[in-house]
Amino acid sequence: MSTLNEREQVNQNQPNRGKIEISDQVISNVVILTLAKQEGKEITQKSRDYKYYRKQVTIERPDDNSVAISVKVRIKYGEKIPEVTSQVQQAIKKEVESITGLKVVSVNVLVEDVIGLKGKDTNEEAEGKEENKQ
Structure with missing residues (x-):
């Protein structure tokens, strides 16, 4: 582990290269991909799941x-809400940082909804019907 003086010297030897900014969209994408990973899904930006997570x-940005992050999630019926939400919080914090x-x-x-284990919940059925209309 380096001392403060060593770190100051390293920083002084590197010229200022300009400002680096990370957009909220990038942070949001990291959160979305982390949420999907927590549910065991792999998604793309064109998938219906991605569009759902985006909302x-x-x-x-304090x-x-x-950064402060807020997410709405659905929990499968029977899962322990405190355990699942704690895992979600830890995973998002770790990945974003x-x-x-x-x-x-x-x-x-x-926790926005509890969904059944078998079949589709009513939100997914309604979304599917809407997509078929288009």
Whole structure:
């Protein structure tokens, strides 16, 4: 582990190359992919699941170096809500901080729905009917 003086010297030897910014969309995409991974899904930006997740994520920026994240999730019937939401919070915090270097000050999780294990829930059926109309 380097001392503060060593780190200061390293930073002084590197010229300022300009500002790096990460858009809220990038952070949101990291959150979406993390949520999908938690559910065991692999998604693309063209998938219906991606479009669903996009509506469930809110990003706030208290300052330039930190982010507050809010997500809405559906939990499968029978799963323990405190355990699942805690896992979601930890996974999102870890991934966003690791990938972006930003400090995650909070991950707020709203359990929006409980879905059945067999068959489709009513939200998915309604979405499917809407897509068939188009």
